[in-house]
Amino acid sequence: DTAVSQTPKYLVTQMGNDKSIKCEQNLGHDTMYWYKQDSKKFLKIMFSYNNKELIINETVPNRFSPKSPDKAHLNLHINSLELGDSAVYFCASSQAHLDTQYFGPGTRLTVL
Amino acid sequence: SQQGEEDPQALSIQEGENATMNCSYKTSINNLQWYRQNSGRGLVHLILIRSNEREKHSGRLRVTLDTSKKSSSLLITASRAADTASYFCASSGAGSYQLTFGKGTKLSVIP
Numbered sequence: 001d002t003a004v005s006q007t008p009k010y011l012v013t014q015m016g017n018d019k020s021i022k023c024e025q026n027l028g029h030d031t032m033y034w035y036k037q038d039s040k041k042f043l044k045i046m047f048s049y050n051n052k053e054l055i056i057n058e059t060v061p062n063r064f065s066p067k068s069p070d071k072a073h074l075n076l077h078i079n080s081l082e083l084g085d086s087a088v089y090f091c092a093s094s095q096a097h098l099d100t101q102y103f104g105p106g107t108r109l110t111v112l
Numbered sequence: 113s114q115q116g117e118e119d120p121q122a123l124s125i126q127e128g129e130n131a132t133m134n135c136s137y138k139t140s141i142n143n144l145q146w147y148r149q150n151s152g153r154g155l156v157h158l159i160l161i162r163s164n165e166r167e168k169h170s171g172r173l174r175v176t177l178d179t180s181k182k183s184s185s186l187l188i189t190a191s192r193a194a195d196t197a198s199y200f201c202a203s204s205g206a207g208s209y210q211l212t213f214g215k216g217t218k219l220s221v222i223p
Contacts, residue, residue, distance in 0.1 A: 055209055106153070
């Protein structure tokens with residue numbers, strides 16, 4: 001069974017649209033993350049979240065917002081998509097902050 | 113920034129040879145982790161080494177940590193074509209709740 005899953009795997013959309021990427025983990029972990037990997041493979045933390053707090057990387061535009069309906073899910077909502085948002089987005093989870101992280105397969109977002 | 117920097121950026125070796133990748137970081141750390149990413153896939157955790165540890169092994173992998181030099185190395189012995197991937201180090205600074213990843217070393221193992 002897949003430990004961390006993301007949907008969709010590919011997402012192609014027009015500038016200005018609003019889109020969501022879903023993430024689910026079945027590991028019982030308390031902490032989940034969203035990362036952005038650009039075309040040069042640089043992986044950047046966007047958010048980390050557990051049932052107590054949301055930690056936001058200050059460089060992330062407020063067009064990006066995480067939504068957690070329950071401990072096993074952390075979805076990423078993106079408003080008013082821009083060309084520069086094109087990247088691969090990875091969800092990850094860990095038992096606690098700074099523990100081993102388990103990554104999802106990634107969602108390749110292309111903004112036209 | 114706590115960002116780690118891997119060295120070299122790319123490495124190409126023959127199957128059976130050893131591969132060594134290095135990582136440097138800027139401030140004191142809680143732990144340092146190494147991950148592998150195959151093309152088009154998510155990252156897979158390899159080894160976590162804590163700041164009070166100097167060396168760890170896992171199968172053909174050996175990780176060292178030198179906190180005085182703020183550096184770590186990942187050694188893959190007897191490499192295989194399946195080891196072809198990008199390798200990332202990730203560290204967390206004291207007081208930080210997040211990992212910061214380096215830019216990765218792209219390893220190519222030629223059969």
